[in-house]
Amino acid sequence: MIAPSDRRLRLLGLAAVILAVILGIAGVPVTSAQGSVLFVTSATGRLPADDPWSPEWDRVPGVDVPLSGQIVVPPMLRDPSIVSIRARAMSDDDRIAVLLEWKDQTKDDSVLRADAFADAVAMQLALGEGTSICMGQQAGGLNIWHWKADWAADAEGWRDVQDVNPNMPLDASLPHVVEPGTSPPLGPGGFFTGRDAGNLRSAVERPSAVEDLNAIGFGSLSAQPVEGQDVSGVSVHRDGTWRVVMSRKLSTGDPNDARLGRGRAITIAFAAWDGARGDRDGQKSVSSWLTLSFGPAPGLGFVEWWWLAMIALALVLAAAVLVVGTRQPAVGLGWPAGRPDGGIPEGGSGPGGQDRGPRQANLR
Amino acid sequence: MSATTATIARWLLLAVGLDLLVTRVASRLAIFVPKEGGVAVVAGIVGRLGAVVDTLVPIIAALLLAALLFEAGRGPASWRGRVGLLSVTAIAVMGIAGLVAAPTPEATLAGQVLVLVAALLLVLPDTGADSDRLADAGRLLLVFALASGALARAGAPAAALLARPFPVDPSLGLVAAGELAFFAGAAAVGFAGISGATRRARAAGLAIAAILVAPALVAPGMTGILLTWALGLTGLLPLPLYAIVAGLAVAGLAGLSSDRSARAIGLAIVLMAGNAPAASGLLLASLLGLVVARMSARTTAIADVVPSRSGIPVVAPPAIP
Numbered sequence: 001m002i003a004p005s006d007r008r009l010r011l012l013g014l015a016a017v018i019l020a021v022i023l024g025i026a027g028v029p030v031t032s033a034q035g036s037v038l039f040v041t042s043a044t045g046r047l048p049a050d051d052p053w054s055p056e057w058d059r060v061p062g063v064d065v066p067l068s069g070q071i072v073v074p075p076m077l078r079d080p081s082i083v084s085i086r087a088r089a090m091s092d093d094d095r096i097a098v099l100l101e102w103k104d105q106t107k108d109d110s111v112l113r114a115d116a117f118a119d120a121v122a123m124q125l126a127l128g129e130g131t132s133i134c135m136g137q138q139a140g141g142l143n144i145w146h147w148k149a150d151w152a153a154d155a156e157g158w159r160d161v162q163d164v165n166p167n168m169p170l171d172a173s174l175p176h177v178v179e180p181g182t183s184p185p186l187g188p189g190g191f192f193t194g195r196d197a198g199n200l201r202s203a204v205e206r207p208s209a210v211e212d213l214n215a216i217g218f219g220s221l222s223a224q225p226v227e228g229q230d231v232s233g234v235s236v237h238r239d240g241t242w243r244v245v246m247s248r249k250l251s252t253g254d255p256n257d258a259r260l261g262r263g264r265a266i267t268i269a270f271a272a273w274d275g276a277r278g279d280r281d282g283q284k285s286v287s288s289w290l291t292l293s294f295g296p297a298p299g300l301g302f303v304e305w306w307w308l309a310m311i312a313l314a315l316v317l318a319a320a321v322l323v324v325g326t327r328q329p330a331v332g333l334g335w336p337a338g339r340p341d342g343g344i345p346e347g348g349s350g351p352g353g354q355d356r357g358p359r360q361a362n363l364r
Numbered sequence: 365m366s367a368t369t370a371t372i373a374r375w376l377l378l379a380v381g382l383d384l385l386v387t388r389v390a391s392r393l394a395i396f397v398p399k400e401g402g403v404a405v406v407a408g409i410v411g412r413l414g415a416v417v418d419t420l421v422p423i424i425a426a427l428l429l430a431a432l433l434f435e436a437g438r439g440p441a442s443w444r445g446r447v448g449l450l451s452v453t454a455i456a457v458m459g460i461a462g463l464v465a466a467p468t469p470e471a472t473l474a475g476q477v478l479v480l481v482a483a484l485l486l487v488l489p490d491t492g493a494d495s496d497r498l499a500d501a502g503r504l505l506l507v508f509a510l511a512s513g514a515l516a517r518a519g520a521p522a523a524a525l526l527a528r529p530f531p532v533d534p535s536l537g538l539v540a541a542g543e544l545a546f547f548a549g550a551a552a553v554g555f556a557g558i559s560g561a562t563r564r565a566r567a568a569g570l571a572i573a574a575i576l577v578a579p580a581l582v583a584p585g586m587t588g589i590l591l592t593w594a595l596g597l598t599g600l601l602p603l604p605l606y607a608i609v610a611g612l613a614v615a616g617l618a619g620l621s622s623d624r625s626a627r628a629i630g631l632a633i634v635l636m637a638g639n640a641p642a643a644s645g646l647l648l649a650s651l652l653g654l655v656v657a658r659m660s661a662r663t664t665a666i667a668d669v670v671p672s673r674s675g676i677p678v679v680a681p682p683a684i685p
Contacts, residue, residue, distance in 0.1 A: 009371055016375075016423045024416030031422050031645035032462030036517065039469055039524035061523030064533050066598070071585035072395055078585045084536070265466035288592070293467050314457035315450060321430075322437045322446050 036290040038063050038268070040089040040096065047090060049097040052236045052243035057099050062088035065270055067285035073218050080285035081274035085121070089292060096260055097247040098123060098145075100270065107237040108275030109149035112164045117275040118150035121244055124215075125258035125292070126267040141216040143258040145246045147233045149275065152209035198226055209233040210246050214256050228254055265293040365626050365659045369431040373629050373656050376424045380636045380649050383421050387414035388594040388638075396586060422459070422645030428652050429456060448485035451478050452651050459644025469521035476521070479514035479647070483507050486654045499556035499620060499627060503657050505549030506634050510650060512542030513596075513640020539640070543600050546639040547609060553631050554612030557619030565618030573611025577604050595638040630657025 023030060041060045048054035065085045069077040088099040100121050108119045127141045153159070162168055194202025200211060200223055210233035212224045223229075230252055235244040250261045258266055270287040273279035365373070391414035394407040433449055458475045465471075487507050516538035523529050558566070579587045580603035588599045591606060599606075613635055621628035633653030637646045 005368070009368060012427065013372075013375055016427060017420065020420035020423055021416050024419040025412065027415070028419075029463055030419050030460070031643045032459050033642055034459070034462075034475065034517065034644055034647055035642035037467055037472055037520055039520065041524065041527070059528055061520065061526070061529040063520050064536055066536065066539075068589065068592070069585065071589055076585065263466060291467065295466065295468050310457050310461045311454050314453050318433055318450055318453040321433045322449070 033267075033289070033291060035288070036063050036065065037265075038087050038089055038290055038292050040091045040292065040294045043090050043092040047092045047095055047097050047247070049095065049232065049245055049247035050234050052099060052101075052234060052245045053238065056090075057088060060088040060090055060099070062086050062099070062101075063290065065287045065290060067270070067272060067287050070271075070282055070284050070286050073282060075280075075282045077279065077283040077285065081277045081279050082272040082285045085270050085272060085287065087270065091250065091294065093250070093262070095247050095249050097245050099243060099245050100147075101241060101243045102272055103240060104237070104242050104274055104276075105240045106274075106276040107149070107242075109153035110159070110164070111150045111275075112159065112161050115278075117273070117278055117280045118148055119242060119275045120146065120148045120273040120279075121242070122146040122271045123246065124269050124271070125260075126289075127214075127256075127258060141214055143256065144213040144215060144221070145231045145233075145248075146211045146213055147209055147235065147244050147246060148211065149235065149237075149242075151206055151211070152233065152235045154206065155209055158204055200226070200229070209235065212257070224254075224256055228256065230254070230257070260292075260294065262294045265291050268292045365656070366431075366435055369428070369435055369656075370626065370629075372424065372428045372431050373626070373633075373652075376421070376428050376649055376652065377629050377633050377636075379417065379421045379424045380633050380646070380653075382417045383414075383646070384594060384636045384638075386410065387418045389590060390414065392590060392593050418643075418645070421649055422456075425645060425648040425652055426456065428656075429453060429648070432652070432655060444485045448482055448655065451482040451485070452648070452655065454478050455482065455651065456644075456648050459648060462644060469524035473518055473521040473525065476514040476518035479651070480511055480518075482651055483511040483514070483654075486651075486658060496556055498552055499631075502549045502552030502556055503627075503631060503654070505545045505552060506631070507654060509542040509546035509549060509639055510634075510654070512538045512545060516542065516640070539598065540600055542640050543597055546597070547601060547606070550613045550635055551609045553620070553635070554609065554614075554616030557616030557621075557628070558612065559619065560622055561615045561619030566615045568618070569611040569613075569615025571611070572614050573608050576607030576610055580604050580607050596641060597639050626659045627657050630654060630659070 039061070043056075045056075048056040063086070065087055067080045067082055067084055069080045071078055082102050082104065084102065086101040088101075090097050090099075100123070102121070104119060108117065110116055111118050122144055124142045124144045127143055162170070192202065195204065200206055207226065207229040208231060210231040212229045212231045213221055214224065215221045231246055231248045233244060233246050235242065237243075248257075248260075251259070260266065267289050268291070269289050271284045273284050279285075391407075391411045394410055397403055397407065429449070429452060433453070436446055436449055455475060455478050458471065458478070461471075487504060516535040519530065519533060519535045519538075554569075558569075561569070584603055587603055591597045591599055591603070597606065617628050617632050617635075620631070630653045634650050634657065637650040637653065641647045641650055
């Protein structure tokens, strides 16, 4: 025979399972991440988005993010070329600047040779809940800020294949120098199709050294239109260390851009490529998810009150259970009043017997 | 530990075990499988099942916490036990609050401090502790691993509050120390219980070790990433060692469960929740596992609370350390 308490316990367990099924299928989260958090520091003056080595960055605490090789989908990288990235973030309520710093003894900023690959770093920002860390998924895409060293070098001065092969033969009908802004954009014979198609990789002039992209899974990486390229990038390689600052306005109005600002916390991850080691495409060093937190919105205080209220309520309830519980004997269990040894008054039976004191029991 | 609490603790053990197998291993293993036709359907089902199990863990953990609170209020519980349970309650609530509120440096730091407080209270010796020093050493190492993870995560919010970076960032070192402690704790638990394990339990442990060693040797990259995703271990040590210790721990827990079921249940929950769990549900489960592992070794069986001939059920008051 199943005791009543045992039956209630089983019903409780069944209710828990049913609740879990409902919440799980509905996609209602009941757990939060307790992992690494990158807190955005408020800028006290001008945002040093154009100077990665500004002393202002030295006062900003950051997080060291360990990286591992990308081994989920080919082309893979088994051992990470870069073992960790130090990330710092600062905002002046109009723009956010993220400084990424990592060790790399060589400055690889040219892809003009067939076997040359450039250093790069990327930050992916989740656009939805439950986004896959592996380049996103259909239910939750990614906004990716991808800085490339060769794009940064091109911004300082356009280089082409003839710069690394000065004695290469050239077809006289193809101008090897096309000044930016000249027309026709296709060039003689229509050879600059990439440029005319708006391919940023083919462009002579680019808005930034950082490419603004989106992805919803493997093989879906897509650059945003030229007019949507709104992430700036400044980089300096010094003493075997890269420092890259990527910055953007907090609010862009573009649904393909991650929404940033006070009161928000967004899931991010990093990836880095070391050109000297042949890193390119999926051969990259990647991090796990962490949270980019802006802290509470100014003047509202709701976040703090929410935290405090929840914790206070829980502690009061828990303390009440702990304190009030000690003032009562176990209901239905334990010993009746006046009989701490667990003995039962003669003739007493059922719960009513518990309420009878010794005198009442003796009168029987 | 009362029968109710013991039953709910077993539920939590089952839920965490399912979460490890389904949510943290199977559904993530599916990432490596090309999604074509029927495989995509199966992967989708596994993923949905993983989401359900992932939701079940914090629900059962909350039930166990409530049961422990009631039990502590009902019986003779030490102040350490009560304060520890209050700390765990606050941690549980912060995990829920984190769903709707962006983490602030203050709240994040407070959460990690609470984990440290709970860990410290759990480290202090239990008055009713058994004499198995190796098992107790394993438990202490697992507490240290949890505390080390909390310390590592406390660095960033502390620096944010101070508005200056620390001269040296100790977080990676703390993560490494915590992982070594977790590994050593699992090994200690295994050695503690292996002598009491049946032949079948030892064979099961050996089989598990063999099953896990194979992928570690054949596909170390994939195994390493699964180790990180499933148990929060970065692979500091050679991967086959993790496989061997996993098998040893399984056999050891089976040996410990023969007479000390509360301790075995608690330690099993902690080991399957993983090292320094990042998800609030698994963190709560891990803390509760440590609480259960410290409790009175004798579990009151359900048969002990059936009504006596008088009709009034009698049971000895439980003891919360």
